[in-house]
Amino acid sequence: MSDAPSTMVPRLERGSVDLTSIETDAAPGFDGKKADGKAALAAMGEELADLQERLFADRSTGGTRRILLVLQGMDTSGKGGTLRHTVGLMDPQGIKITSFKAPTDEERSHDFLWRIERALPQAGYIGVFDRSHYEDVLIARVRELAPAEEIERRYGAINDFEARLVGEGTTVLKCMLHISADEQKARLLERLDDPAKHWKYNPGDLDERALWPAYRDAYEIALERTNTDVAPWRVIPADKKWFRNLAIGDLLLQTLRGFGLGWPVADFDVAAERKRLAEEKPVT
Amino acid sequence: MSDAPSTMVPRLERGSVDLTSIETDAAPGFDGKKADGKAALAAMGEELADLQERLFADRSTGGTRRILLVLQGMDTSGKGGTLRHTVGLMDPQGIKITSFKAPTDEERSHDFLWRIERALPQAGYIGVFDRSHYEDVLIARVRELAPAEEIERRYGAINDFEARLVGEGTTVLKCMLHISADEQKARLLERLDDPAKHWKYNPGDLDERALWPAYRDAYEIALERTNTDVAPWRVIPADKKWFRNLAIGDLLLQTLRGFGLGWPVADFDVAAERKRLAEEKPVT
Numbered sequence: 001m002s003d004a005p006s007t008m009v010p011r012l013e014r015g016s017v018d019l020t021s022i023e024t025d026a027a028p029g030f031d032g033k034k035a036d037g038k039a040a041l042a043a044m045g046e047e048l049a050d051l052q053e054r055l056f057a058d059r060s061t062g063g064t065r066r067i068l069l070v071l072q073g074m075d076t077s078g079k080g081g082t083l084r085h086t087v088g089l090m091d092p093q094g095i096k097i098t099s100f101k102a103p104t105d106e107e108r109s110h111d112f113l114w115r116i117e118r119a120l121p122q123a124g125y126i127g128v129f130d131r132s133h134y135e136d137v138l139i140a141r142v143r144e145l146a147p148a149e150e151i152e153r154r155y156g157a158i159n160d161f162e163a164r165l166v167g168e169g170t171t172v173l174k175c176m177l178h179i180s181a182d183e184q185k186a187r188l189l190e191r192l193d194d195p196a197k198h199w200k201y202n203p204g205d206l207d208e209r210a211l212w213p214a215y216r217d218a219y220e221i222a223l224e225r226t227n228t229d230v231a232p233w234r235v236i237p238a239d240k241k242w243f244r245n246l247a248i249g250d251l252l253l254q255t256l257r258g259f260g261l262g263w264p265v266a267d268f269d270v271a272a273e274r275k276r277l278a279e280e281k282p283v284t
Numbered sequence: 285m286s287d288a289p290s291t292m293v294p295r296l297e298r299g300s301v302d303l304t305s306i307e308t309d310a311a312p313g314f315d316g317k318k319a320d321g322k323a324a325l326a327a328m329g330e331e332l333a334d335l336q337e338r339l340f341a342d343r344s345t346g347g348t349r350r351i352l353l354v355l356q357g358m359d360t361s362g363k364g365g366t367l368r369h370t371v372g373l374m375d376p377q378g379i380k381i382t383s384f385k386a387p388t389d390e391e392r393s394h395d396f397l398w399r400i401e402r403a404l405p406q407a408g409y410i411g412v413f414d415r416s417h418y419e420d421v422l423i424a425r426v427r428e429l430a431p432a433e434e435i436e437r438r439y440g441a442i443n444d445f446e447a448r449l450v451g452e453g454t455t456v457l458k459c460m461l462h463i464s465a466d467e468q469k470a471r472l473l474e475r476l477d478d479p480a481k482h483w484k485y486n487p488g489d490l491d492e493r494a495l496w497p498a499y500r501d502a503y504e505i506a507l508e509r510t511n512t513d514v515a516p517w518r519v520i521p522a523d524k525k526w527f528r529n530l531a532i533g534d535l536l537l538q539t540l541r542g543f544g545l546g547w548p549v550a551d552f553d554v555a556a557e558r559k560r561l562a563e564e565k566p567v568t
Contacts, residue, residue, distance in 0.1 A: 020568075057483040083376055083377045084375045084376070087376055088376050091372060092376050092379055093367045093383065095376055097376055099377065181568045185561060189561060192557055192558050192561070195547055198550040199345070199548040200341075201552070201557070202552075206557070206560055206561060206564070209567060210564070210567065212568060263480045263482065266483075268486075268487050273476055273487060273490070274473070280490070280493070280494070283465045283497070284465045
């Protein structure tokens with residue numbers, strides 16, 4: 001779409017998706033090494049914070065804009081690291097993070113979008129989903145957690161839902177953190193080798209890993225069917241953690257820049273307020 | 285209480301409270317200037333992050349510990365700055381911030397603690413309240429938003445409520461950000477002088493300011509009556525923004541250290557998992 005911001009990782013082209021053709025260890029749009037990438041991310045901090053505050057301020061005068069950053073990817077693809085290193089650059093006051101786990105009994109008793117609705121960011125906020133409604137067409141498809149016709153229905157439901165969010169003022173940024181199976185293996189071994197990381201490891205992770213091709217298929221179908229003009233996908237090469245963090249920082253920065261927000265104009269008489277304060281009676 | 289961590293700003297002593305006797309521009313327990321204070325805060329970052337991750341990990345094996353940091357203070361006392369500079373040092377995944385505004389109609393139709401209950405942190409999290417249930421004995425008292433006997437009832441209700449939270453595994457850290465009326469005046473003038481800060485200013489702020497002595501009284505009563513052994517208050521000198529940020533960082537750090545948490549021990553056979561991974565069939 002013509003108004004999509006220009007970013008290191010452009011939106012996925014419409015049409016069929018072949019994830020094996022997309023490099024996992026690339027660093028597109030960035031001409032530097034790891035140390036340069038980390039420095040470039042750190043250098044974004046100030047402008048990100050300034051633009052985020054403008055977004056937050058905008059709501060005070062009735063602005064409806066907000067951002068929803070959706071992070072999807074296989075285990076160990078770096079959703080948590082993105083939250084820590086990139087989302088963590090911003091003011092936590094204006095951030096709303098939701099980590100979606102296996103649905104509870106109550107959540108399962110509702111439509112799959114019910115718990116998603118409840119986690120949406122208000123105007124002025126940057127919402128971040130660590131996993132999302134896409135699990136309902138990913139693990140749900142691979143593990144047959146719902147009837148085939150229900151899974152089928154969900155793609156359209158997601159597109160309708162996201163179009164509604166966009167209509168309400170939400171910029172929906174969908175990122176698939178794309179790692180190779182070899183990189184996942186290395187990261188799982190790292191977790192096993194470090195007692196401080198054992199808590200992140202679950203033997204079930206290897207059962208999921210054995211289904212890698214089925215997950216890839218499910219991702220390709222989901223990416224293809226929900227890669228809409230109003231809410232496009234980006235596939236972020238994520239074998240290099242520093243590039244993943246930088247590319248998502250860049251996406252947030254370009255998006256916020258694109259809003260072109262100034263500061264709200266005072267709806268009171270600034271000079272009169274200054275005078276009131278100067279002439280006040282002693283307050284203590 | 286003997287097990288309270290030793291911090292720059294110790295817990296308020298039990299008994300009657302005279303806020304005019306507590307300095308607002310002091311930097312107790314820190315022998316340095318602004319630049320040193322900022323450096324000391326930054327230097328805490330790594331240990332804070334490590335300890336916060338241990339707290340988060342602890343929940344994965346059934347740990348119930350969590351922290352609730354309550355920030356109260358007059359307008360401009362720096363609740364937002366504390367969130368940005370101190371809370372922002374930690375991993376946003378493990379933080380749950382709630383900013384309490386004037387209650388909505390729905391909130392008003394329930395007991396004053398109803399909306400507070402809904403905002404409590406889960407095990408493993410650090411919850412932060414930007415304003416809190418204390419507004420219901422502060423502005424509510426000054427502005428007579430509830431009958432006198434209801435206000436009177438609330439002090440005991442708060443103590444019972446907080447004791448229950450402590451019983452559930454919550455460490456309740458209550459901080460009053462203590463600024464002088466002169467410092468508030470300077471900060472309000474700054475907001476008026478900077479168009480990027482006009483959105484933070486509201487003419488009603490001066491009406492509240494005119495009630496400074498009534499608010500001081502209400503704070504003194506609240507501090508005195510809810511300064512319990514299990515959930516004590518701290519009055520943080522807050523005229524120096526850097527000291528305020530540092531003192532609260534220090535409080536979080538000492539509290540987390542006091543938990544003495546290690547890493548959860550694996551409940552699976554690490555060697556067997558490493559072997560499974562080494563011997564897996566190719567996954568792609």
